[in-house]
Each structure stands twice: as structure tokens, then as C-alpha cells.
Amino acid sequence: MKMCTSYLTCCKILELDFKIIDADKNGAIDYIELTKGIEMRRGTERLAILARLEHKFHKVDLDRSKQIDFYEFMYLGFLMIQDGSYSDLSQESHNRIAVKRMFLKVHKLFVKYDRDxxxxxxxxxxxxxAIGEFGTVPSSMKQIADTILKPPRGYHKSSRVLDIIRFMKLLYFLVCPDGSFSLNSGYQPTKIKRPLQLLSIPGGTHVVRRERINQVTHLRFKKGKLIGEGTQARVFSGFYDGQPVAAKIFNNLSITEIENDVLNEVTVMLRLNHPHCVFLIGAKITPEDGGPLILTxxxxxxxxxxxxxxxxxSFDHQTAWRIARECASGLQAVHEIGYMHRDVKSLNILMTKGFSARLADFGLAVLQAKSHHDACGTVQWMAPEVLANYFNPACSSYDKRCDIFSYGILLWEIFHCKCPYxxxxxxxxxVAKAVLEEDIRPTISRRVPSFVSNLIMSCWDSRPGLRPSLKGILQVLDQNREILQRN
Incomplete structure (x- = not known):
């Protein structure tokens, strides 16, 4: 039967992918193992994939162990292709297209026979x-059904029903009787609840900064690994004259396309010398000899x-408070030199070896004195007045208070350690439509201190005039620090 053959091929691919991702070979994949399989993507692409993965992993991880067995992995793959791609889950898969096609066929079959x-x-x-697809009821189906059929909540104990995840499991057992995870394989995944990685560093670390370099050349930079990628450039770790640096190397674009952007970014960074803004070590902005290069x-x-x-x-409350304050003070420094950042988000908050925060990526920073109407930034952190231009270009002007809204989303992230929305x-x-039309925001946990909850809500108020200044934000944080210390 053609369906059996294609499903068998798909299952073999899934088995191989599962074994590759399962680095510790315990028969279960934890969330960290899964995210290591996501290759370095541009910031917004990585955000989109990880946001989907977080949401769908939570749906599959029913025992909240942060680990999934092979059958749950199959279901996760099925969910990922609903609004994305199986390649988002496993870039190393040998035949991602075959997996996607088979998942779609399985869903179609399920809907076809779900008469009620x-x-x-x-x-x-x-x-x-079974009769429609196999021509008969397979002799092994009753034994398999007895093993996996359990009535879901709300159904009578005598009910024998299959949801989509159990349907896929049934198909796997029927089509792959000798598979690595088949009924008779002895597969026993070892799920061990791992302790939360709770970071507790209430006090920041002081870093002595080196002097800036006046003349930067590509020849003196020794490239290391890729640590970030954007539309215009890639960022590498490496060494310049033996000193560790991060280097922003621009893609093969015409210098006229990026000249103003590079000059603007370097100009902003030269004016910033704040402990919580990423420090500019040196820059080359001319097109010859390898093109522009920014060292930080x-x-x-x-x-x-x-x-x-x-x-x-994740962070304990005192550490979260410190990081939140560091981010606010770094952003305040940007505003004090007459600029707004326009892309405040967790992807642009870099952490030093001692977990001290640095506001980074000033490529979209602009002078506050001018009027701005472009949809600039990343949707999950964009203020409504900026988002309006996303759907109707140049319809809404905005000022530096859009950064306060973005900071409110960032503050929520710091205390929740989850993807916004x-x-x-x-x-x-x-997300953009829901923020604009329904005024939705991420849900605030009751475990967040009340003064932080109130500050978050005031920062992401849809009315810019009601958002606090950065001076006011810092005052609220400072005035309530003792509450966290007592708790």
C-alpha cells in the first residue's frame, strides 16, 4: 500500500532525527537539546521559530517534565508544520519535505474518518x-489499541477513542512493527525532571574597558565563530591584536546602501560611554580593503x-531587578544624548561573562528632534503608535516614548523568561493586529512583585502620554529594591 510505504519512510526519518537530537541518549529529548538543533538564524527568524516552539512544546509536554518521548516528538513535528516547517525543528533532517507531506496526509486521513x-x-x-486504508482490520490492531487507548478527560471509562497524537502512534506501531520505538522494542524513555536553572547574581560585575582603536583594519582581526546575523551584517567573535572582540562584518552590499546606516550606528556608539551600553572599541567605515567593520x-x-x-x-527576583535596572539605565543614556533606540528587545540585550546587561544594536537609532512615521523595530516589542504604520505606512507619528513601551515588554520578559505573546x-x-485592535498584552504572573507588575503595565500603556520616563522607571525600581531583599 502506497500510504504504508510513505509513512514507513517518514517514520524512519523521524527515528533518525530523534536519535540525533537526543544527545544524552536517554530516549527523551529535553528542551535544551531541542533548541540546540535550531541553527543560527537572523534574530527575527529565530524569534519566530522559538516562539512557536515554546507554545507547541508546552502543548505536547503534558507531564511538564520539559522532556518529550519519541511519540510526543512526532506530534511536535506535526504541530510545527501547521504554521511553519519541520525544518524549524530539525535542520539536519535528510528529507524534510517527505515528513511534511506525510504529516499532512495523516491529518487528512484523521479528518476523513472522524465522521462526528x-x-x-x-x-x-x-x-x-483500517478497512478503508488497509482493506481489512490488521490482526495486531486490537493489541495495539488496548495498549494506547485511554479515555481522555470527560469521556466515560468504557469509551475507546483516539486523538490525533494517539492516532499517529497507532499508525507507527502498525506500519513499523520492527521500528526502534515499536511496541515490542522495549523502548523505555527515561524522563528525569531537571532542576530549574535559576540564576542568582544580585550584584553586577565591573568591567575595565580598553582604550578605543583609532585605525581598524580587517587584517588584524582573527575571525572566530558566528554569534549573530542580521539583514545587512553578521557578527563574529574573535580577536583583534590578541584581544577578544565582537566584530560586525557587513554583507556584500553596495557601500551606498549601507554607508549612512554604518555612519549613524558608529556616531551613536562614539557618543555613548555607559557601563550598560555595549562599548565601541573601534570602527572602519570606508568601502575599501574589506568594507566596513565595527568592533565592540x-x-x-x-x-x-x-x-x-x-x-x-531564569532569574531570581533580585537578579531580575538588577538586569531590569541595567537595561533602563542603558536606555536612559541613549535618550540623554538625544536619540531613541527603536529596537529595544531581549535579542538586543547582550550579557557579559558576569551576566551584566548591555544594550546593543544602534543601527535603527535616530535623533529625537525629528518626526518619525516608519514601522521600525520588532513586532512583539513595538508600541501601538509604531505598529499602526505597519499596516498603513506613515499614518502615525511617534517619539522616544515608543522605547518605554518596548522596555515594558522587555521588563515582562526579564521577570517571566518567556517569549512575549x-x-x-x-x-x-x-500579534500586530491583536495589539492594535484588541489591545492585548502578555499575561503577567501573580508571582511577579506587585510594584513590577504595575510598572510593566504603566510602561506598555497604549497612551504614550501615560507612560513613565526612564527617570521615573529607575526611581520605582530603586524605591522598591528593599521589598525584594526582604523576600
Missing amino acids: RDFRLNQAELENF ELCEEGCLFDLYACRQI GETGYDQMQ
């Missing part, structure tokens, strides 16, 4: 499926977003 449209197959519907201090721990989204690190399952377009 209750999203479950009862005994009669299951037999109709190296922040070894990467961006704040990857800390929680990939490495599953991740719980909704929305893509960026859906």
Missing part, C-alpha cells in the same frame, strides 16, 4: 479507517533572549 467531527476516532471510526566588546553569554529561550535560564501561538502579523 469531535476530533477523536471512536472504535467504529477506527475500524472504518565581546559579551560572552550572548543575548538575553537566548538565555531563557534556548538555555532555559508566546502563549497565544500567534505569528507576528496576528
